[in-house]
Amino acid sequence: MESSKFAIDKDRRTFVKNVLKGTIAGSLLLVIPMGGASGSLEVPAQIPGIRGRKYDMFKQRFAFIVNITRCIGCGSCCVADKREYNVPDGYYRTWVERYIKDFDGNVYVDCPNGGLDGYQTPRADIPGKVRDTFFVPKLCNMCKKPSCVQVCPVGATFKTPDGFVLVDKERCVGCGYCIQACPYSVRFLNPVTHTADKCTWCYHRVRKGLLPACVNVCPANARKFGDLNDPESEVTRILASPDVITVLKPELGNMPALYYEGLRREVVYECGP
Amino acid sequence: MQSDYNTHIKRIVLLLVVAAVLGFLAKKFATPTSFGKYGHYRADAIQDEVDRPLRHMTNESCLSCHPFEWELHEQGRHKTISCEFCHGTYADHVQDGKFAGRLPVKKGEEIKTLCLRCHNKAIKARPKDVIKTVEMPRHLEDQHVQVTHICNQCHHVHAPLIYINHAQKVLGIEEANNGKQ
Numbered sequence: 001m002e003s004s005k006f007a008i009d010k011d012r013r014t015f016v017k018n019v020l021k022g023t024i025a026g027s028l029l030l031v032i033p034m035g036g037a038s039g040s041l042e043v044p045a046q047i048p049g050i051r052g053r054k055y056d057m058f059k060q061r062f063a064f065i066v067n068i069t070r071c072i073g074c075g076s077c078c079v080a081d082k083r084e085y086n087v088p089d090g091y092y093r094t095w096v097e098r099y100i101k102d103f104d105g106n107v108y109v110d111c112p113n114g115g116l117d118g119y120q121t122p123r124a125d126i127p128g129k130v131r132d133t134f135f136v137p138k139l140c141n142m143c144k145k146p147s148c149v150q151v152c153p154v155g156a157t158f159k160t161p162d163g164f165v166l167v168d169k170e171r172c173v174g175c176g177y178c179i180q181a182c183p184y185s186v187r188f189l190n191p192v193t194h195t196a197d198k199c200t201w202c203y204h205r206v207r208k209g210l211l212p213a214c215v216n217v218c219p220a221n222a223r224k225f226g227d228l229n230d231p232e233s234e235v236t237r238i239l240a241s242p243d244v245i246t247v248l249k250p251e252l253g254n255m256p257a258l259y260y261e262g263l264r265r266e267v268v269y270e271c272g273p
Numbered sequence: 274m275q276s277d278y279n280t281h282i283k284r285i286v287l288l289l290v291v292a293a294v295l296g297f298l299a300k301k302f303a304t305p306t307s308f309g310k311y312g313h314y315r316a317d318a319i320q321d322e323v324d325r326p327l328r329h330m331t332n333e334s335c336l337s338c339h340p341f342e343w344e345l346h347e348q349g350r351h352k353t354i355s356c357e358f359c360h361g362t363y364a365d366h367v368q369d370g371k372f373a374g375r376l377p378v379k380k381g382e383e384i385k386t387l388c389l390r391c392h393n394k395a396i397k398a399r400p401k402d403v404i405k406t407v408e409m410p411r412h413l414e415d416q417h418v419q420v421t422h423i424c425n426q427c428h429h430v431h432a433p434l435i436y437i438n439h440a441q442k443v444l445g446i447e448e449a450n451n452g453k454q
Contacts, residue, residue, distance in 0.1 A: 043334045057311075057319075072399045074391040076358045083362050084328045098398055118390035122397065133398040158314035168318035171305075204325035213329045217355035219391065220403045 045209035046216070049230055055207065060162040061228040062257070063235040064201060064212075065245070066137050069262035070222035073098060073135035075115040077214035077223060082116060084202065084213040091188045092116075093199040094139040094214055099266065102128035107266045136267050137223065139214070140165065140186045140199035141248060141256030148178035148187060148196075157196060163257055164203050169195045183252050201225070330363035332356050342431055349432025359387060359430075381423055388424040 045051050073096055081087065081094045096115030100108040100123060108126055112119075119135075146165045148157050156171035157178050172195035179187040179196060190197035202212035206225075210216070215225045226235035238261065239245060246263045247256040260267075310316035335356045336343045346352060357363060361376040379387055391399075394406035410420040418427070429435045 043331045046331060069400055070403050072391055072404045073396060076355065079358060080329060080355070083357075100398075119396045119398070120386070120389060120393065122395045130397065134400075135398050155308070155313040155315070158312060158318070160319050161311055166318065166322050168315050168321070170318070170321075171315060200322060203322050205327060205329075207323045208327070210327070210331065216329060216331060217358045219351075219353045219355070219358075221353065222403075 043210070046211040047206065047209050047225075047227055048233075049227060050207065050209035057161040059229065062163060062201070062206065063226060063228050063239060064139070064142070064215075064258045065224040065235050065238055065261060066139075066258065067222045067224070067261040068134055068136060068264075068267075070220045071096065071135040071137055072220045072222070073115065073119045074219065075118040076217040076219060077137060078115045080213040080217040081199070087197075088191050091190065091197070093186070093197070094137065097136045097138060098123070099132075099134050099136055099264070100126055100130055101132045101264075101266065102126060103131045104128050132264070134264070136260075136263070137214075138184070138186070139258065140201065141184050141254065141258040142201060144255035144257060145253060147181040147183060147254060151177040151181040153177065160203075164201060165198075166200055166203060167196050167198060169193055172196050183249055183254060184256075326364065328362045328364040329355075329357050334363055334367075345429070345435070346431040349429070349435060351431060351433055384425050384430065385423050388428075 075096055077094055078092065078096060081092075085093060087093055092114035094114075095111055096119075097109050097111045098119060102108075106128065108123065110123060115137075142163060142165055144163070146157075146159055149159050149165060152158075153175065154171050154173055156168045156173070157165065158168065159165050174189060174194045174196065176189055176196070179189060182198075187196055187198045189195070202210075202214075205212055205216075212223075212225050215223045224234050224238070226233035228236055228239070230236060239259065243261060245259045245261060246268050247259055248263075248268060251269070305315045305317065307316035308314065311319075332343070332346075332355060346354075346356070359379065360366075365374050366376050367373055389409065391404055392406050393399075394408040396406075399406055413420045413422055416427070424430075427436060
């Protein structure tokens with residue numbers, strides 16, 4: 001009798017405890033805000049191996065590959081980039097150029113509004129017969145030996161240990177040396193912050209395991225980004241394949257980490273082949 | 274004979290010492306603490322860049338509230354297109370997990386302009402194996418519809434061939450679209 005009463009008491013106790021636990025847990029769920037910085041990570045990772053482990057800056061290596069033979073010139077990347085960074089009108093962190101070659105060896109390049117509005121109309125001012133035409137997306141080359149970092153007098157632009165060339169907005173004095181030094185013309189002086197600005201390969205997204213905004217929106221899979229330490233990643237496979245992979249202006253020795261597939265000679269060299 | 278007047282030397286030495294101390298203090302206080310940790314730059318600037326707020330998410334982020342559209346989009350030929358490209362950024366729509374603003378809906382000619390960004394045959398630079406292009410208004414004439422038609426009157430914007438495949442099935446027309454919608 002005594003023991004059964006004790007058992008009921010114990011049951012009651014655990015029941016009350018459980019109810020309390022449930023109430024507290026439930027109310028906590030309501031109180032703790034979902035979303036924000038933690039909520040943003042609810043989406044599945046796009047680059048495997050970044051989340052859920054300590055990020056070692058000295059060991060990470062990334063590559064960006066643009067496949068010219070797949071670019072359809074829709075300008076999604078340019079739109080995504082402008083929206084992600086609120087880039088002021090008239091300035092472009094990434095853009096898509098249209099190349100037209102005729103049979104006389106002339107090369108015509110145009111880029112209306114950086115490709116932001118896409119390419120809605122064909123070019124009408126080409127006198128000769130068109131031999132070849134293609135789109136070339138441009139963005140920061142993330143050089144392994146960046147000229148912009150070398151010329152910065154205040155240490156505001158730098159290469160991170162994981163290979164990203166970034167700008168420190170707090171230190172930049174807006175002298176514009178880096179803008180002149182960049183052989184790929186990817187830098188500009190931001191008229192809002194009055195500091196140098198450029199494509200960062202969406203460093204803030206990459207560190208959260210997400211692809212750069214332009215890669216994420218590319219419908220034709222012309223832009224590829226990935227981890228070079230991951231032997232299974234697409235970029236590793238492409239760079240290990242026998243396909244011809246080029247960089248822009250290799251003669252300058254900047255050693256870009258941005259590679260192009262299917263690029264024509266007219267684009268690779270500054271002064272023609 | 275050596276002169277006893279060496280005040281000027283004392284002054285110069287004192288001035289140099291004061292300048293050195295001032296210089297040292299200026300460098301100590303003006304240099305950010307994390308400067309030089311990894312190189313000739315402020316190491317905390319890396320964290321500043323990491324903390325930049327995300328404005329774009331991925332297509333998966335739309336799934337939790339728009340499962341119907343997501344599923345339709347995922348099985349169609351437009352599955353590689355980012356939701357945010359046509360509709361606007363996630364950050365303009367959701368903030369801290371809560372509704373923040375309505376994204377503009379494209380209508381009429383805007384839809385046509387959006388479709389032709391990719392599907393305009395007049396732009397010859399588009400690789401044919403990547404994208405199916407049409408010539409306007411010839412495509413409308415070939416399909417025997419009015420040339421004022423907007424693309425989405427026949428094509429579902431999320432799964433462009435879903436209506437067409439369905440209609441062909443109903444009418445018994447065997448025109449293979451490789452079973453894709």
